[in-house]
Amino acid sequence: MGELIKDLSGRTIAEEQELKIIYDGPSFNGQMEISDLTNQLKSTESIIKEIIGEIYKQKKFKEKVDVKIYLKLKRGSFKEIISVVLNNPITTQVISGCLIALFINYLNKKNKKKAELPKCEINIENLVNNYNIAKDLKYISDPLMKKEDSIRIESPGRQTKSITIEFKDKHLFKKKLNELRDRIELKVSIEEFFGNLLDISLSKHKYGFLLEESSRVIPVNFDKDPSINELRKIFTERLKIKAKATRKDGRIESLGIINYEIKKSKTLTDFIEVKDGKPKNKTTK
Known part of the structure; x- marks a missing residue:
């Protein structure tokens, strides 16, 4: 269960849900560059907004949902955690599933078992071929500097779904970005x-x-x-x-x-x- 968001009178407004982006490895022992951190936060917010826009475009929500995004930075030993807090549990589940599905598509991890895959409520083809998203995903992967470094994305909920991006996967994001850049600019x-x-x-x-x-x-x-x-x-x-x-x-x-x-x-x-x-x-x- 997530934390409860309450107003000044103590009344519950919505249940807070966290989507975690966990940077783990020797590069994240309190040594992350400020520029990298800024790019991570901006890119994370940008991708989530793009996903929300695509969800509304494909009419997966019958009524407009007031989605508010809060980004928290948590630090641990050899870890940097970006906690994405959304104020609507249903929306959070959909966004989390789409974000993880997006990474799976980029990494071409088709060998994951069906039970391990998150449920994505929309067709993510438009997101996969979106130049701005490709650029943001590259920014998110940029801080991986050593072979022991990794990023783990965890969705909230009773059955946590996740995906891990390793240092060796980093080049795939740059490759996709270059492909889209050539396609768009020429x-x-x-x-x-x-x-x-x-x-x-x-x-x-x-x-x-x-x-x-x-x-x-x-x-x-x-x-x-x-x-x-x-x-x-x-x-x-x-x-x-x-x-x-x-x-x-x-x-x-x-x-x-x-x-x-x-x-x-x-x-x-x-x-x-x-x-x-x-x-x-x-x-x-």
């Missing part, structure tokens, strides 16, 4: 650009393209490699290209040229703005 679109073909390595079929009004040479390739004579013809010429642009975090990383045509270099008349069908000359002072 975006490909077909666009038109102006610029010059400048950097050429014929032997390796590697080319560079200087975007107009930019000082950056971007790696490019052609859907169909042009002949040497064609390269001589277009080298340093101003080109208009239609290309597959690959962006990472909004920055162009590479271009795949589908087709191109030579365009005349800009002259003063190219800078004349046309407004309402009438040319408007720019003047300088």
Whole structure:
């Protein structure tokens, strides 16, 4: 049984339930970095809020439940314990089951016996492929620094369910985060650009393209490699290209040229703005 939460008059409001995240090992003998501890607390709260949001999204609660989260830090010999206190026993059981199921999925511990697995009331696929959750899980595992270190997550209730994350499992969280980062950040679109073909390595079929009004040479390739004579013809010429642009975090990383045509270099008349069908000359002072 958990502790009872009471108001100022001594009346019971709800039964307090604890979900424990226990860091055990030589790295946790009162020596944890403050930055690690801060990240742990923030990440724990963030994951629980994400789980609660997914629970409501999948309509597993018929009525809105007022969920309050309290984080407590308990210290013992070679241990750091984050105690997550929620004010609703039913909600706590659901959240605990989902959190443990999430770790099991990341660690790919399919060999656990069915009786040992927690009951997760929702489909956790959205949580597994959530970049923010992957980042938070990595933060939670970051403090594991020595091979004897481990994290144990225990759900509350009469029949405690738990999972242990060992130091050797730590790389799995980073691997998943990198997979999701690449999937999320790399975006490909077909666009038109102006610029010059400048950097050429014929032997390796590697080319560079200087975007107009930019000082950056971007790696490019052609859907169909042009002949040497064609390269001589277009080298340093101003080109208009239609290309597959690959962006990472909004920055162009590479271009795949589908087709191109030579365009005349800009002259003063190219800078004349046309407004309402009438040319408007720019003047300088």
